[in-house]
Amino acid sequence: MSSETRQQPARLTRKGQATRSRIVAAAAQLMYERGVTEATLEDVRAAAGVSGSQIYHYFADKQALLLAVIEHQTEAVLELQAPLFDRLDSVRGLRAWRDAMVEFQRRLQCRGGCPIGSIGSEVAETNPEARLAVASGFLRWEGAIRAGLGAMHERGELEGDPDDLALAVLAALQGGLMLTQIQRAVRPLEVALDAALDHVASLVRVDPV
Amino acid sequence: MSSETRQQPARLTRKGQATRSRIVAAAAQLMYERGVTEATLEDVRAAAGVSGSQIYHYFADKQALLLAVIEHQTEAVLELQAPLFDRLDSVRGLRAWRDAMVEFQRRLQCRGGCPIGSIGSEVAETNPEARLAVASGFLRWEGAIRAGLGAMHERGELEGDPDDLALAVLAALQGGLMLTQIQRAVRPLEVALDAALDHVASLVRVDPV
Known part of the structure; x- marks a missing residue:
């Protein structure tokens, strides 16, 4: 995230923080x-209700803004699940998390897919810096799942490698989300997470229990 | 695929078929x-070594070409796996398919992700016709996996619903491919398919066996 770091002033006023967050x-x-490509800076400017010079005050270019978006979406995704993460150290807690993920997609009418994964898929071959930022977001997500499985493992309740299992659960979630988005039906996500x-x-x- | 069907002449000469295929x-x-958005018709024209009027002879617009690409990639993906599909009615055959998928990504240096899934992820929210074409491609893929699992089930060897299991395996594959693309490492795909x-x-x- 070097270009963002370069661009972001060391200290923003409260108002500056708010403007930056709105952008x-x-x-x-x-x-x-x-999609990343289709969303222009002009669209962003209009949607945020700011001037062009205000955008450039906070972000050197679209790349800096994209990196901030990946960070923002990672935080949003993790925050949404935070209340459930604490309970991932039991099968019951894992099932509750699964139910919440499915219910969330149902409320969205299966639109949008994963906010991180869809960016990742779009930028992976053309934007290494953004790909790495997405990889970093996924590692945090995987870590949150791993924490629950690791706790079970340490208590001697879970056989198998918690690292591998956490990654497998995240992969099932991602594949399920993508197929759910494509099919506009929650069944792929349900079936993938259940398996x-x-x-x-x-x-x-x-x-x- | 209505716009492609509209555009494609009822009969193409052999040379016409070859030109269309090259495009x-x-x-x-x-x-x-x-990515779909970044690949312009002018890029395609240059890469295929044809004139602009030749492209428009075969495809009314980029949408028609995109639908033909989804069909093409679906065929390519299924053809690549065809020799392995016949053996998906045993755990040994499923593991061989898994090994081939992993080896294929290794040879690609984990670049590109799934040729169908990455298009699907990019177009899902902006292009319903293309989304449905991708959904149709995934259904064929799921069907090929389901055939093997269904045969095991009919022989009384597999408990559980072969429909659900086939979808879960496809979701694990898709999630694994995406994370493998993002991380540039085969481990996510290996771990997802193994689970x-x-x-x-x-x-x-x-x-x-």
Whole structure:
């Protein structure tokens, strides 16, 4: 995120912070709806209700703004799940997380896919810096899942490698989200997560409920 | 695929077929490397070594070409795996398919992701016709996996629903491919498919080897 860091002043006033946040939120929404390439800085400017010079005050270019959006979406995705992450150290907690992920997609009418994954898929071959930022976001997500599985493992309840299982659960989530977006139906996400969690459950010797 | 059907003449000469195929192959490669939005018709024209009027002879617009690319990539993906599909009615055959998918990504240095999935992710929110074409491609892929699992189920070897398991395996593959593309490492794909196939294997009562 070097270009963002370069651009972002060391200290922003409270008002400056608010303006910057509004620009990032508007860009995130537009990139989510239309894709990174299709969302122009002019669209972002209009949606955020700021002037062009205000955008350039906070972001050197679209790349800097994209990196801020990836950070923003990572935070949003993790914050949304935060209340559920604490309970991922039991099969019951994992199932509750699965239900919440499915319900969230249902409310969105299966639109949009994963806010991080869809950016990642779009930029992976053309923008190494953005690809790495997405990879970093996924690592944090994987880490949150891993924490629950690791706790079960340390308590002697879970056989199998918690690192591998966390990555497998994240992959099932991502594949399920993408197919759910393409099919406009929650079934792919439900089935993908159920299979992954059934696999985890089959490796659990004792599950405290 | 209405616009393509409209545009494509009822009969093409052999030379016309070859020219059309060359255009589609060039477009598929460019869209794979750069994304759908970034690959312009002018880029395709240059890469295929044809004139602008030749492109418009075969395709009314970029949308028609995109639909032909989705069809082309679906065929390519299924053809690549065809020799392995016949053996998906055993755990050994499923593992061989997994190994081939991983090896293929290794040879590509984990670049590109899924040729269908990456288009799907890019167009899902902005192009319903293309989204449905991608959904149709995924259904064929899911069907090929389902055929093997269904055969096991009919022989009484596989417990569990072969429809759900086929979709879960495809989701694990897609999520694994995307994370492998983002991380430039085969481990996500390996781990995702291993978890999905371990789950299938746990439901197999007899596996003829």
